[in-house]
Amino acid sequence: TYNISYSELQNQGSPLNPILLFTNLEITKNGSNLFGAKKIKIGLPLSLNLIFGRMELNSLQIKDAFIVLESSQNKPASFPKIIFSQNIALDIANFSISNMESNLLINGELDSLLPGLANGYFNITHGEHISNFSVSSDGSTSNFFLSFKEFNWMQFSLNSMFSPLSSMYIGGTLLGSMNSQGSSMEGSISYQETNFGSMTAKKNHGSFVFKSNHKMATLLLKEFLQPFVDEQYPILFNLTKQSIAVPKLFLNNQLIQQNTPKFSNLALENLVASFDGGILRYSGAVSDLDLVDVYFSEIINLKGGFSGMNKAIDFYVESSQSFIRDGDDGLHPLAINAAGTFIDQEFNLEGHIKELIGDLRLRLSFSPDQQIPFTLKLSGQNISKKIILSSIPRSLAKVRSFIDLNIKPGKLNGIFLEYLAPTRSQDQHLILKLSMEDAALAISPEINLRFGNNLLEIQNEHLYFFASPGAVNQFSIQSIAATLNFSNQMLWYKSTHNFSSSDMQAILQEPSQSLGNIVAQGFSKGQFNFSSQDHHNFLSIKAQDFSVPIYNEYFLQILQAQLFISNLSQVNGLMDGQILGEDASIFVKGKNLLSSYELDFSTQIPLQTEDIFPQSFLGKLSGKDIFYLELAVGENLLPRLNIFSDLKNIQFDSNFSFLSKKKSSTLPTQIVLSNFSKPALFLSNELMELNLYSLRSLEGHLVIGGELPPKFSYLKQAPGLNIYLALDLLTSKMIDSWPSPQASIPRQPIQNFIVDIQNLEILGNQYNEVTGIFSIGESSVKGQIESSKLNVKLNQDNSGFLKLEFNNTHVQDAHFLSAHTTSGNMPKLNARIIAENSSLGELKIKSLDMYLLKNKNITTFNNINLSSNFLSISPLSDQSNAYFSIDDRLKLFKLKGKYLMKDSSRIPVIQNLANFSYFNGDINLQWKDLQKLQDIEGNLNFILKDLLVENKTSSSIAFNLLGVLNLKNILGKVANLDLTMSEFTSTQLSRVEGDLIFSKSKARLASPIFIETNAAKMKWIGSINKNNKGELSELDLNLDLRVRIGENIPWYSALLGGLPAIAGSAIISEIFETNIDSLSNYQYEVSGFLAEPKI
Incomplete structure (x- = not known):
């Protein structure tokens, strides 16, 4: 008032x-x-x-x-x-x-x-x-x-x-x-930053120009700090129609800062407004609109248009390249086509959203005064998880969180959503249905499910889920039905399962074709609390008639099985089946099935070993005993089969004595076989420890005869196959009894082969504490042998060439050389032999270097350089080699070099061929048959001392030649003596010196041969012709002779008394007075044949 x-x-x-x-x-x-x-x-x-x-x-x-x-x-x-x-x-x-x-x-x-x-x-x-x-x-x-x-x-x-x-x-x-025609004005305007409660207008300033006439007016804005119109185009006023037209209008965060942003950018074009009769009419085009927290977190690059009258607005959206963002995720492209109204505080929208290959239809209505509840209906096909989450109202935080954290949709997904927000008069109403193909559901970090077909339905506080078929972790699921209460976060579920070979393949990491045709059924039920992560589950599985590989052709055949699993962790069960033809009851235990699971299958069966392990060159197994078997499998662990037996009734007969076992003795043995697709083997008992990382390539280590010494522990980590053998005794007899591997079997490369022998007897020689270290390839060997008197280095390359180096090696008994002098007994060989500070019998070797080549028929000792106490061999010159070769097929012998020998009785091999105290000669000879001297050719220049010649009947041309040249035959022919008298059973040639040339037709004495015996001095000249067989046969020799007759053989006087006068006292008186070289008076001609010489 x-x-x-x-x-x-x-x-x-x-x-x-x-x-x-x-x-x-x-x-x-x-x-x-x-x-x-x-x-x-x-x-x-x-x-x-x-x-x-x-x-x-x-x-x-x-x-x-x-x-x-x-x-x-x-x-x-x-x-x-x-x-x-x-x-x-x-x-x-x-x-x-x-x-x-x-x-x-x-x-x-x-x-x-x-x-x-x-x-x-x-x-x-x-x-x-x-x-x-x-x-x-x-x-x-x-x-x-x-x-x-x-x-x-x-x-x-x-x-x-x-x-x-x-x-x-x-x-x-x-x-x-201003006049009657119109007006014109210009100026400037500014305003300070102002808070309007829900938003703040930022500080701005600029200038303007206004012009008008009776009908129209224009307003041009210029140089504004924060422009909100396109300053190139003026704002138009129609004074007659009382309307305004704005060509381009901008609103953004630089102009207006919103406390609760609803848009971050708005660009309008052709905005027209008119006021007539109290009615406001308006229209325009939206060229760019970025919305914030309008259902989605952010919608970018919207386009469309609007028109309205007073408070009634019609609008449409046509955006082919828009983007949405929900939460902190990146932008997601989509196309939007929609139309709606905003009339009397009531908002209605109906539209179509398309992304990639999917599309979504939605209907949305609400009023700001909440007189009409927020209502949303949408449906879509083949949409992404991002759109699924974005389509769910934010007020449904539990639903959004569950789907975001626990569900990974596939590529083909369908959605249906009906939602009414709660009001004072009614509760929230929600129905959400999702159909997904090849989707994953994570119940907990340990439980992950994936299914081919999925149907998920949410009704207010409850979620209903059905899917088939699929898998939970590595286990298949035929179907599953589940109910989740969002209030107490409790999930109840039931599932059925059909297990197949592929499931076992995932568990055992074994190719499915090797597992046989597995058919198993299972039934499961349980509950899970998402808040406390408490889980209770019971699973029963029945299976029958399937097989699990053990090794090679051996399988574990399951006839029937019953398993019980609680809380997807503990498993117990029993399976009846056969292993290696024997019936067996197999007990199953396991734990941690959903994380680092462990499963153990255990049983015991009797095994007849000879039926499983065939005889090999190592020996033969026989007998039957109880074997305890345990198969262990686990996540990220290779399957492992543990086998144990004390081998009480098992016998192993082997030519390797250190591997033999009697049937009556026990030998507790553990065997572990792992990784069935690439088997690895571990075996351990008192005799040996075998650890093979791969049975196919035989990589690992084998220890026989004792524990591996610490100094050789590197064998356990070394690549390839590594063997350690410890023996108390090894003899030649034992080695000869060892069988040789078949030639058809390729030699297995051995990275390291080490043998420790306490007592070694080899070819009659004894050695103690011998260690051999070798590396054996497919065609190469490298190694060394060490002991106090046996030190050898050997290296055989891929070509087969062998290098042997002996140092401080002493072979006391060399008789074995006599037993192996026949070259045919030697294997094929291409070697270089080096020796220093070593001995062979009584032969003390200072240095030796030679090459030994043995092929099919020819054996050659080449490049011989030997320096020792009794035998030295060297080349004839710097341009030649010393050698000795034997051709077994042609029976051809070749010998070349300088040879110096002292005391043949102390030189191996030579001691069996001849008896002399000294030989020094240059030899370059070849011949056939040492006894017949057939086809002998070459040169021989030598000095020989103290050669003992046995006087006995012989068919040997070589011995016949020596017989011709010794005094026994000479006296026998001259004096017609009985040569069987004991005094003439042998003759010692105290000195022989000569130079012989052997050609194809004869043997010629290049210089006289001087021979001194225990009874005479002789000087020989001439030649010996060969017969048509190439043998020395026809004699053409001259002999100067002086006979030594001393007081110690008085009977010579009587014998020689019957000699012709030409011999008489002249021989007796001058026998020790004149050197044989000057003899010229007493000469003989020797002719005939070697077998029957004529004097």
């Missing part, structure tokens, strides 16, 4: 055009002064405007007045609207306008509002600033100027539509002119 009072009222006008003068006018409301003036004159003509609630003023004079403004919300609806006449006259002095926060003081005057007639000014004081307006006219044109300092002018507006701007500080300048 308003109260109006005044002290005096006068009408200084006419009845139809009154001019009212109030003195001391006051207006109060509820005791508060709203208006007061000492004098106020109001010109108020009577017209029809009063009937329509409008008061037209043609003059107003205010002096010393004030007005206190109420809030625009409290403005009475019946208060008449005041309009000014175009010919108004204003005169205002000391007029104060105030509200709760600020105050304006106005002084000024104005005559007329008509262009060309208006004149006047106004000064407005606000705080420390003065804003002013002035206008002057010349009868046709009015020029005006306005300068208003930054101030929150809108706080004094009585129109409620401007109340949101009441806190904005706005300032600017305006200079322009």
Whole structure:
């Protein structure tokens, strides 16, 4: 209720055009002064405007007045609207306008509002600033100027539509002119950052140019700090139709900062608005719209358009390259086509979203005042998990979280969603259905499921799930049905299972074709709490008639099996089957089936060893005993078969004595076979330890006869096959009894072969604490043998060439050489033999270097260099080699070199061929048959001492030749003696010196042969012709002879007394007085044949 009072009222006008003068006018409301003036004159003509609630003023004079403004919300609806006449006259002095926060003081005057007639000014004081307006006219044109300092002018507006701007500080300048044709003005405007509650307008400033005529007007904005229109294009005003057209309008975060952002960018084109008859009409195109937290976290690059009237808006979206973001994930491309309305606070949208190969249809409605609940219906096919999650309202946090953390959809997914948000009058309503192909469900870190066909349905607080077929971890599932309560996070489920060979393949890591045709059924039920991660489960499995590979052709045949699994961790069961033809009951135990699972299959069976292990060159197994078997499998672990037996009734007969075992003895043995696809073997007992990482390539180590010494522990890590053998005794007899591997079997490369022998007897020689270290390839050998008297290095390359180096090696008994002198007994060989500081029998070898080549028929000792106490061999010259060769097929012998021998009885091999004390000769000979000297050719220059020649009948041409040359035959022929007398059973040639040349037809004495015996001195010259067989046969020799007759053989006198006078006393008297070289008187011619020489 308003109260109006005044002290005096006068009408200084006419009845139809009154001019009212109030003195001391006051207006109060509820005791508060709203208006007061000492004098106020109001010109108020009577017209029809009063009937329509409008008061037209043609003059107003205010002096010393004030007005206190109420809030625009409290403005009475019946208060008449005041309009000014175009010919108004204003005169205002000391007029104060105030509200709760600020105050304006106005002084000024104005005559007329008509262009060309208006004149006047106004000064407005606000705080420390003065804003002013002035206008002057010349009868046709009015020029005006306005300068208003930054101030929150809108706080004094009585129109409620401007109340949101009441806190904005706005300032600017305006200079322009106006006439009957139109107006023109330009200026600048600025405003400070202003908080409007839900948003903040950022500070901005710029300039403008405005022009108008009777029908149209343009407004061009320029150089704004934060542009919000395209400054190249002006804003158009249609004054006739009362409309405005904005070519391009921008709104973004640089212009407006939203407390709860709903958009981050808005670009409008061709925005048109008109106001006619109190109806606001508008339309425009959206060229770019980025929404924030409008159902999705972010929608980028939306395009479309809108049109509306007052509060009713129709809109559409046509975006082929939009993007959505939900949460912290990256942008996801999609295409959106939608249409909707926003009428009377009710929002409705129906659209189609397409992504990649999928599409989604949705219908959405709500009202901000919640009179209509948020309602969403959508359906789609072949959509991604991102779209699935984004399609679920954020208020359904538990549903979104469950799908996000626990479900991994496949490529082909379908969705149906019906959702009504809760209101005061009704509860939330939710139906969500997902159909997925090849999807995964993670119940816990240890439980992961994957299925081909999946159907998931959520109804408010409950989730229902059905899928088939699939797998949980490595185990197959035929079908599964589950129910989840979101309130208590409890999941109940039931499942059926069909297990096949592929399941066993995943567990045993074995090719499925080797596992046979496994058929097994299972039934499972359980519950799982997502909050506490507590899990309770029971699984029963029945199977029959399948096989599991053990090794090669050996299988574990299962006839029937029953397994019980609790909490997907502990397993127990029993299987009846056959192993190696024997019936067996197999017990099953296991744990940790879903993580690092472990399964053990154990049984015991009797085995007939000869049926399983065939005889080999190592020996033969026989007998039957109980074997304990345990098969262990585990995740990321290779299957392992443990076998144990004490071999009580097992016998092993072997030519290797150190491997033999009697049937009556026990030998506890453990065998481990692992990785069935690439088998590895471990065997351990008192006799040996065998660890083969691969049976196919035979890599690992074998220890026989004791523990592996620490110094050889590297064998356990060395690549390839490594063998250590420890023996107390090894003899030649034992070695000869060893069988030789078949030639058809390739030699297995051995990286390291080490043998420790406490006592070695080899070819009659004894050695102690012998260690051999070898590396044996497919065609190469490298190694060394070490002991106190046996030290050998050997190296055989891939070509078969063998290098043997003996150092400080002593072979005391060399008789074995006599037993092996036949070259045919030697194997094929290509070798170099080096020896230093060694001995062979009594032969002390200082150095030896030679090559030994033995092929099919020929044996050659070549490049011989030997220096020893009794035998030395060297080449005839620097350009030649010393050698000895034997051709077994042609029976051809070749000998070349310088040979120095002392005491043949102490030289191996030679001691069996001849008996002499000294030989030094240059030899270059070849012959056939040492006894017949057949086809002998070459040169022989030698000195021989103390050769003992046995005088006995012989068919040997060689011995016949020696017989011709010794005194026995000579005396027998000259004196007709009985040569069977004991004094003539042998002759010692104390010295023989000669130079012989053997050609194809004869043997020629290149220089005389001098022979000294125990009874004579002889000088031989001449030649011996060969027969047609190439044998020395026909004699053509001359002999000078001096016979030694001393007092120790007095009977020679009687014998020689019957000699012709030509021999007589001359021989006796001169026998020791003249050297045989000067003999010329007593000569003999020797002719005939070697077998029957003639003197």
